[in-house]
Amino acid sequence: MATAWRWLSRLLMVLLALVALLAAIWTYGRWTSPTSAQHAAIALMQQDEAVDAAAENGFPQMMALPEAPGAFPPAVDCGNAADNHCIATIEATPEASAAALEPFRPNLEAAARALRAPVFRDQRPVVSMGIDDVPSFQAVMQLDSLRALDFAAGNTAGALADACTDALATVRWATDPDTLLQGMIGIAAFRDQAMLIADMRRRAPADPLPPSCAALAEPPDAGTEGLLCAAMRGEWRYQQRAFPALEATMQDDEGDPWGRRMSALGHDTDWMLGQTARAFAPACGDAAMQAAREDRAVVLAAAEPRWVDYIAFPISVVLGDIAGPAYADYGERQLDFVAWRRVLAAALQMTTMDPALAPAQRFAALPAALRDGPRPLAFDEASGTLHVPLRGRRSAAEGGEARLPVRSIDPAPTP
Numbered sequence: 001m002a003t004a005w006r007w008l009s010r011l012l013m014v015l016l017a018l019v020a021l022l023a024a025i026w027t028y029g030r031w032t033s034p035t036s037a038q039h040a041a042i043a044l045m046q047q048d049e050a051v052d053a054a055a056e057n058g059f060p061q062m063m064a065l066p067e068a069p070g071a072f073p074p075a076v077d078c079g080n081a082a083d084n085h086c087i088a089t090i091e092a093t094p095e096a097s098a099a100a101l102e103p104f105r106p107n108l109e110a111a112a113r114a115l116r117a118p119v120f121r122d123q124r125p126v127v128s129m130g131i132d133d134v135p136s137f138q139a140v141m142q143l144d145s146l147r148a149l150d151f152a153a154g155n156t157a158g159a160l161a162d163a164c165t166d167a168l169a170t171v172r173w174a175t176d177p178d179t180l181l182q183g184m185i186g187i188a189a190f191r192d193q194a195m196l197i198a199d200m201r202r203r204a205p206a207d208p209l210p211p212s213c214a215a216l217a218e219p220p221d222a223g224t225e226g227l228l229c230a231a232m233r234g235e236w237r238y239q240q241r242a243f244p245a246l247e248a249t250m251q252d253d254e255g256d257p258w259g260r261r262m263s264a265l266g267h268d269t270d271w272m273l274g275q276t277a278r279a280f281a282p283a284c285g286d287a288a289m290q291a292a293r294e295d296r297a298v299v300l301a302a303a304e305p306r307w308v309d310y311i312a313f314p315i316s317v318v319l320g321d322i323a324g325p326a327y328a329d330y331g332e333r334q335l336d337f338v339a340w341r342r343v344l345a346a347a348l349q350m351t352t353m354d355p356a357l358a359p360a361q362r363f364a365a366l367p368a369a370l371r372d373g374p375r376p377l378a379f380d381e382a383s384g385t386l387h388v389p390l391r392g393r394r395s396a397a398e399g400g401e402a403r404l405p406v407r408s409i410d411p412a413p414t415p
Contacts, residue, residue, distance in 0.1 A: 032308075034270055034271065034273075034274040035274065035306070037278060038271075038274025038275065038277060038278060039274070040281075041274065041277035041278040041280070041281040042273065042274060042277045044277065044281050044284055044285075045232075045233050045236040045237070045277045045280060045281070046233075047233070048230070048233065051119050051121050052118070052119060055117075055118045055119040056117045056118055056119065057117060057119045057120065057121060057123070058113070058114035058115060058116070058117030058119065058120040059114075059119075059120050059121055059122050059123070059135065059178065061110065061113060061114035061117060062111065062114040062115075062120075062135035062136070062137070063135050065107055065110050065111055065114070065136065065139060066106045066107050066110050067107070068104060068107045068139070069103040069104060069107075070103075072104065072138070072142055072145075073100040073101070075089070075093075075096075075097075075100065076089065076090060076097050076100050076101050076145050076149070077142065077145055078142075078144040078145045078148055078192060078196060079141060079142075079144075079192060085199060086144065086145060086148040086196065086199075087148045087151055087152050087196075087199055087200070087203065090145075090148055090149055090152040091152045094152060094153070097149060097152070098149060098153070101145060101146060101149050102149075104142070104146070105146065107139055108139055108142060108143055108145075108146045109146075110139075111139035111140050111142075111143060112143055112162075112166060114140075115140050115143070115166060115169045115170070115173070116165065116166070116169045120172075120173065120177075120178050120182065121178050122178055122179075122238075122241075124241065125241060126241050126242075126244060127238070127241045127242050128242070134181070137181075137182070137185045140170075140185060140189050141185070141188065141189055141192065143166050143189070143193075144163065144166075144189075144192045144193055144196045147159045147162050147163040147166070147193075147196060148196060150162070151163075151200055151203075151204075156200065156203070156204040156207055157204075157207045157208070157210070159200065160197065160200045160201070160204070160207060160210060160213060161210035161212055161213070163193055163196055163197050163200065164193075164197060164210055164212035164213035164215075164216055165212040166189075166193055167189075167190055167193035167194065167197060167212075167216055167344075168212055168215055168216060170186045170187075170189040170190040170193060171186070171190060171216075171225070171341070172186070173185065173186025173189070174186035174187045174190060174225070174334075174337050175224065175225050175227075175230060176230045177230060177231050177234050178234050178237075178238075179231075179234045179235055179237075179238045180231045180232065180234060180235035180238075180330065182234070183230070183231035183234065183334075184231075184330075184333065187333060187334070187336075187337040187340075190337065190340060190341075191337075191340050191402070194340055194343070194344040194402075194404065195404065197213065197216070197344065197348075198344065198347050198404040198405055198406070199405065201347070201348065201351045201406075202351075202405050202406065202407060202408050202409050203408075203409050205351060205355075205408040209348065209351070209352055213348055214348075216341075216344055216345060216348055217345050217348035217349050217352070218345060219341075219342065219345050219367070219369060219370045220338055220341035220342060220345065222292050222293050222295065222335075222338050222373075223289045223290070223292050223293040224289075224292075225292075225334075225337065225338050225341060226292030226293070226295070226334055226335050226337070226338040227283070227284075227288055227289055227292050227334070228283040228288070228298065228300075228330055228331050228334045229283045229284035229285075229288060231283075231330070231334070232280035232283040232284070232300070232327075232330075233280070233284070235280065236273070236276055236277055236280055239272075239273065239276055240273055243269045243272060243273065244269060268313055268316055271309070271313045271316050272313075272316045272319065272320065275302070275303045275305065275316070275320050276320070276323075278303035279300055279301065279302055279303045279320075279327070280300060280327075282298050282300060283298055283300060283331070292334075292335065292338075294374055295335055295338075295373070295374035295375050297331030297332045297334075297335055297391070298331045299328055299331060300327040300328065300330065300331065301325075301327075301328065302320050302321055302323070302325075303320070305317050305320070329392055329393050329394075332391045332392040332393070332395075333392040333394065333395070335375075335391070335392075336390045336391060336392045336395050336402070339375055339388045339389075339390060339402055340402045342370060342373075342375075342377060342388065343377060343386050343387070343388050343402045343403075343404050344404060345370060346363075346366050346370055346371065346377055346386055347386050347404045347405075347406050349366060349367075349370070350362040350363065350366065350386075350406050351406065353365060359379065359381065359384055359406055359407050360379060360381050362406070363377075363379040363386070363406075375388060375389065376388070379406075383405075383407075384405055384406060384407025385403050385404060385405050385406065385407075386403070386404050386406055387401050387402060387403040387404075388401060388402050389401050390402055
């Protein structure tokens with residue numbers, strides 16, 4: 001019996017030693033976080049937060065859009081039109097198209113004002129990550145339908161100017177977004193507007209190029225517009241405001257006090273923000289800018305934790321591993337946006353050249369810096385289209401290239 005107690009006491013001592021060791025490691029991990037690497041990454045994410053407080057802010061406008069009269073009609077949704085030939089769809093049934101779209105005009109024009117506002121920032125200190133806390137960006141994606149309706153109704157110059165103004169605003173969203181989501185909405189909306197603008201130009205080539213379109217004809221700065229840094233800073237700021245609400249949800253089960261204690265022992269918001277900042281930091285800086293100029297995507301991945309973090313922050317480590325792969329493709333999407341910018345700029349420049357030149361001659365006359373480079377544009381003489389390859393996973397699923405028509409459509413004869 002004495003021998004059994006002796007072995008049991010030794011086992012208890014070993015267990016107590018292990019618990020004490022784990023407690024010491026846990027305490028060390030907590031005391032030494034955030035680490036110097038996390039502090040540096042957080043400082044990088046916190047740069048450029050200041051905005052002009054007196055400037056018009058589109059975020060509250062987008063949150064308070066007039067209510068849409070119902071579900072947006074699929075028949076006049078430019079996003080559903082083949083190759084975004086929405087004008088042809090509307091021209092086929094002009095009266096029915098106008099009847100379907102006009103009730104949505106107040107909602108869509110309000111969305112256009114929010115889109116064009118010089119500032120778009122959510123200035124709320126805390127967000128809940130609920131669907132009601134995010135603006136409804138759907139109206140921004142439907143603006144091209146309204147511009148196509150106005151163009152088909154005969155206001156070709158005004159509709160083109162509005163479409164280009166909308167597209168310029170989506171460029172701002174794509175390059176200086178408040179959140180990563182807004183940046184990706186800006187990229188998607190620009191793609192749709194680019195296809196619409198090119199279709200407008202080939203249908204009404206004699207219309208003068210409005211100033212807003214002339215601005216889009218300028219080649220983009222790949223080192224700036226291909227940089228994902230602003231989007232990732234916005235995403236980090238969003239998580240900084242959303243994590244406290246998420247943490248409160250994790251600890252809100254009043255019937256499980258043990259679960260609340262374990263959550264507090266295994267998770268820490270500041271550590272998560274530090275690791276997130278480390279994961280996002282490669283998107284910023286001179287190396288990232290040079291990579292964008294060379295059309296090389298910066299791949300974002302979860303930052304490797306220290307060994308002590310697996311004991312001090314086990315829940316946070318798991319959450320970080322889950323979130324990390326979600327950001328892997330965004331660098332390619334941003335560079336695909338630059339490709340869309342280049343192909344639209346080239347198409348607009350070609351429409352202002354001597355009409356006596358054949359499309360192939362106009363393509364050859366484009367500035368080499370716009371036409372060539374690490375992802376050169378190409379011209380398909382048979383179809384009269386400019387095109388450039390795309391690399392993002394979503395772009396690959398949608399055809400794998402940006403393609404815009406540049407050959408004018410002969411006006412229909414007057415009956």
